[in-house]
Amino acid sequence: xxxxxxxxxxxxxxxxxxxxxxCEQHLGHNAMYWYKQSAKKPxxxxxxxxxxxxxxxxxxxSRFSPECPNSSHLFLHLHTxxxxxxxxxxxxxxxxxxGSNEQFFGPGTRLTVL
Amino acid sequence: xxxxxxxxxxxxxxEAETVTLSCTYDTSESDYYLFWYKQPPSRQxxxxxxxxxYKQQNATENRFSVNFQKAAKSFSLKISDxxxxxxxxxxxxxxxxxxNDMRFGAGTRLTVKx
Numbered sequence: 001x002x003x004x005x006x007x008x009x010x011x012x013x014x015x016x017x018x019x020x021x022x023c024e025q026h027l028g029h030n031a032m033y034w035y036k037q038s039a040k041k042p043x044x045x046x047x048x049x050x051x052x053x054x055x056x057x058x059x060x061x062s063r064f065s066p067e068c069p070n071s072s073h074l075f076l077h078l079h080t081x082x083x084x085x086x087x088x089x090x091x092x093x094x095x096x097x098x099g100s101n102e103q104f105f106g107p108g109t110r111l112t113v114l
Numbered sequence: 115x116x117x118x119x120x121x122x123x124x125x126x127x128x129e130a131e132t133v134t135l136s137c138t139y140d141t142s143e144s145d146y147y148l149f150w151y152k153q154p155p156s157r158q159x160x161x162x163x164x165x166x167x168y169k170q171q172n173a174t175e176n177r178f179s180v181n182f183q184k185a186a187k188s189f190s191l192k193i194s195d196x197x198x199x200x201x202x203x204x205x206x207x208x209x210x211x212x213x214n215d216m217r218f219g220a221g222t223r224l225t226v227k228x
Binding site for chain 2: 003040041042043045048050055056058088090092097098099100102103104105106107108
């Protein structure tokens, strides 16, 4: 595998379910990100991890819980979601978090909450 | 707060022709970076081109070039000799120097007609 991978690619869950999204980067980066992409809205940055420490949490509801066990893996744990949480969730990674450092994106997980 | 505006939800171009996608942003900062990302139908977002605000020279990457007007806070993307593979969503993004937060526009869907 190369680049940034995400699993699953598609997920359908009920509001009472608990599920997790997984992201893995094979680029030797030290920063990872979760974004939410909803239809006809700009991408919203949710969380940023740098050197496995969370450095940004953009007022995301607690029903989304990130985890970064090492610099290559990032998880997004989901519980008691709402239908409005249905979206494409994108993971990205970069070397460093500042300035012009390019973010490399994964293909995303299409989440549908029933 | 920094915001990014893409005023063209959809654009169309004939193959081999040139198209320009618009982007404006709002910021009080003087040191920042601007990006254009491309998201093809497969949804993996890739960087097209980046511009450092302190550089007056417009960035160029093969058929892609930008027109960076710092005073006007404008950052348009020009695609020359358009190809069918250029069809995608294009996102303009802003990032303040030494800051984790990347702000995206709502995107422009580009269609390339054969």
